[in-house]
Amino acid sequence: xxxxxxxxxxxxxxxxxxxxxxxxxxxxxxxxxxxxxxxxxxxxxxxxxxxxxxxxxxxxxxxxxxxxxxxxxxxxxxxxxxxxxxxxxxxxxxxxxxxxxxxxxxxxxxxxxxxxxxxxxxxxxx
Ligand code: FES
Numbered sequence: 001x002x003x004x005x006x007x008x009x010x011x012x013x014x015x016x017x018x019x020x021x022x023x024x025x026x027x028x029x030x031x032x033x034x035x036x037x038x039x040x041x042x043x044x045x046x047x048x049x050x051x052x053x054x055x056x057x058x059x060x061x062x063x064x065x066x067x068x069x070x071x072x073x074x075x076x077x078x079x080x081x082x083x084x085x086x087x088x089x090x091x092x093x094x095x096x097x098x099x100x101x102x103x104x105x106x107x108x109x110x111x112x113x114x115x116x117x118x119x120x121x122x123x124x125x126x
Pocket of ligand 1 (some may be wrong): 035080
């Protein structure tokens with residue numbers, strides 16, 4: 001079984017369609033149901049997709065990859081989100097907060113964003 005548009009393509013070809021290999025940030029957004037209602041989570045997801053599309057009209061040129069997840073195990077004050085490689089975790093990422101948060105991450109500003117509540121950057125130096 002394949003997603004529409006993926007039929008007959010190898011995984012390498014599909015990865016190319018999504019621009020995998022060029023991303024600088026991977027943003028994960030929990031859309032509930034425990035940290036927020038599915039309606040609030042879905043609204044945030046729609047806002048996230050629109051924001052990334054506004055920054056990068058061509059998916060193959062995007063520097064931010066987005067993934068919707070079912071739970072990040074925080075389960076309160078959501079929608080909960082995190083991004084790598086920064087390893088920053090965010091609370092209350094509602095649709096109206098997406099624009100400012102993505103701009104903050106996209107700018108590379110090292111100061112904590114008001115939604116940030118934890119940091120766990122990944123390291124390869126172990
Ligand atoms: S349901 Fe969102 S963190 Fe658990």
